[in-house]
Amino acid sequence: MATFKPKFIKPETDDAIADGGGNQEPQNSAFVFNANHNLGLVEQRERLPIRKYRDQILYCLENFQVVILVGETGSGKSTQVPQYLYEWGWHSKGMIGITEPRRVSTVTLANRVAQERGELVGDTVGYVVRFLERTSNDTHIKFMTEGILLRELLADPLLTQYGVIIVDEAHERNMLTDMVLGLLKKILRKRSNLKLIISSATIDASFFSEFFSWPRSGAEANQLISVKLSIEGRMHAVSHFYLNEPCADYVRETVETVWKLHQKEPPGDILAFLTGQEEVLEAMDLLREYIASQETTNLKVLPMYGSMTSNDQLAVFFTPPKGVRKVVLATNIAETSITIPGIVYVIDCGYVKVKWYNPTTCSDSLVVVPVSKASAIQRAGRAGRVRPGKVYRLYTKQDYDALAPRQPPELRRSEMSGAVLQLKALGIGNVLRFDFPSPPPAQNLLSALETLYALDAIDEQGELTRPVGFLLAELPFSAMLSKMLYVSGQMGCAEEIITIIAMLQVQSVFSRPASAAAQQSGRIAHRHFEVAEGDLITLLNIHSAFVEEGMTKEFCGQYYLIYRNLKRACELREQLLNLARKKYGIAIFSCKGDVEMVCKCITAGFFTQVAYLHHSGVYRQISSGTELAIHPNSTLYTLPQAQYVVYGELLQTTKLFMNHVTVIKKEWLTELAPHYYQQTTVRD
């Protein structure tokens, strides 16, 4: 099509391809193509791209304390490097520990490595994730989640059991990754015999090598601490195309690009990235208009976003019939979490929706911002998995060049009270001076310290209090929920509070179907559990009903609930009950239907997050007077407004919305948090 080509220019040099070749394998692919799947395990190991780097890796580890391994997951580094170290005898200096960001990959990798060694997992190769442990005295290669290593640090601050630590997927820069890296830096300076391997994406390698460098004295003064090692990957080349001029409406531009691509380009499926559900649905409608204008339709358009039911999501994994092209309009879910097969063309709108913590209002904002280069590269890489592909970026080459290298890491965008508590428990007195890989805004740390002080977890000097502070640091959830649990032990309703906490740990239990009719039925079904006290008591009701009805899928189907999440909440609940009783000595009693008691415990955790009904008819934050609204997802949205409520979280979108809302009585505030609420500050 003549009108199509001039819109995009191909960069004159191919350095855009070289630097943006998509050399990043998704972290947690649902599908990993293995060309050697019918070879024996030994031959498979020999054929992996990483094999030819083995001696180099071992050499670097002999000579440097920190090795930064740059390359993709498909290169086999997560499974092979631990084995190379073991085969070379590194385990004689202590265990080889590998941290992973997720439970599933931890278990899968351990199983795979054990299998390659012809052993059962739990022997030489073991793993530890929350609630699951497969290790023995013979375990020398130990896979674990980052959270587990952090917990081990509490008992063994110098990690004396370990000779080498491998931090896998470090470029993800989760909150825990950053905590672990900051703490490891401290340890490495004290223990010169501890080695660290960081697995990273290209874009972050220099950052890590700068972070892991510090002055040394004597003969070693000029010797570098870290070294970078790049491992080539197996991706196909991706050609990059840009707009000549910025576009005004990227949803429309996406649709037009899909259509032109479809007319002009050879077969191959299309994946388009948009920022949210609303845009995906809008683009679907626009594209349907194009399709309706044609006589024959050989284009299959599919949406893909997180809140779709998993059944609807499955549609994108099917191969379309011959002669039909599949177009997937997706949110960021397709960037790393889900790998859609058959994609040859990618359209990148250039924006992403992110959550951002605002310490002045203690709320999260949901904002649309330009993507980072790392994301743009990751998105483009989705086109090069099956054969050479093409990416169409709906912005100019100049705009691309000006993009930030990466999104600020999670730790800089999040509420910090949990992290601060952890650091305090590890003996780091002044968290403002802790060496974070990317320091969070001081404001975020100060706001976390204020919260912890209000919860009575730290004293005026910033020291952890006994018993509350130390208990809160040990409990595996947020400081406010931990406080709630602590108080519930004293008030005799820990059973109910543990249920509520477990329900809050899992993703939403409410199913939200795509069709309008089903949405309406779902809403009516959910009303069955709703109570005037609010969302947390509603969750309590759902849990009881689920258990009473035999925890069946049928029950969930009938009431539009997500079985998978409810079942996980029940498992979590059982384990929390055990943990609270055995490890923390919390008395587990049920208040047997005394709802007021449960609401009081909720208040004891959330008392810093209170809103009162202003005479103008809107809610205001009690501490600041800021206007707040009940989130439409809350059960209280449709009920008459109560005078006082506490909330679990604030989200800024079109308004400042309160979520997880519970109705309270004003008197409880001065009763449960007298140090925080002087009688006079509680308004009527």
Added chain:
DNA sequence: GAGCACTGC
């Protein structure tokens, strides 16, 4: 009347 996406102790 509104919902980027995840993960962990």
